[in-house]
Amino acid sequence: MLRRNLAVLALTATLAACGSAESRWAPDDAVTRAKYVHNGPPAVTLFTVIGVNSKGGAHSGLMINGSQRLMFDPAGSWFLPRLAERNDVHFGMTDKMVNFYIDYHSRKTYYVVEQTKIVPPEVAELLIQRVLSYGAVPKAQCTKSVSSILVGVPGFESIRQTWFPNNLMRQFAELPGVTERTITDDDDDNNHGILLVQADDMKTPLP
Structure with a gap:
């Protein structure tokens, strides 16, 4: 029993960067306005947040570039008011918004590993539909x-469901x-800069 309890505590600590479930549903007009089409190839990008000292995985996020580019940030605490969000899916992921996402998660105590795989257009669209329908x-x-979402998708047949960010990162790397x-980033843990951006986001011009 003690070993089991310790395992549960370890899992909770490993995934501590993931926030609680919160259902958000932006209206259709907000989603339409936020839609961003990136000129790069269809691609899937896995972001993994890792503790500098512990090397333990803390969070996983998935960005998909297809007919639009969006971010699936499950149980995450990151947000920008101008980005329409529907149940952990953020629309309008311009390069500037992607940089904000990375900067929010990288700091003195955490770094971010970004892994990208180019995929056929139909695979990107399948993944977009999967994240849109997943729910809060x-x-x-987050990693589960x-x-x-990746399990069973063409080109990702080797991926198996896991609770652990580092495990998924290793699978993705293969x-x-x-x-x-x-x-990496030497910023303090409070992410003061990005929080100011969030608070003042509606006052600044669109990128």
Whole structure:
């Protein structure tokens, strides 16, 4: 029993960066206004947040570029008021918004691993539909939801469902054609800069 309790505590601590489930549903006009079409190839990008000292995975997010580019940030605490959100799916992911997302998660105590795989257009659209239909994600289930979405998708047949960000990151790295980069940041843990951006977001011009 003690070993089981310790395992549960370890899982909770590992996924501590994931927030609680919160259902948000932006109206259709807001989603239409926020839609952003990126000129890059159809692609899937996995973001993994990792503790600098512990090397433990803390959060997983999935960005999909297809007929539009959006971010699935399950049980995440990141948001920008101008980005329409529907149940953990953020619309309008311009390059500037992607940089805000990375900056929010990378700091003195955490770094971000970004892994990207180019996919056929139909695969990107399938994944977009999957994230849109998944629903709000409960606390500590960020990686479970991301891995569930990838399971069974053409080109991702080797992916298995997992609760652990590092496990999913390792699985993703083994897929053919994946490129990877690591982002570090010496900012303090309070993410003061990005919080100011969030608070003042509606006053600044669109990128």
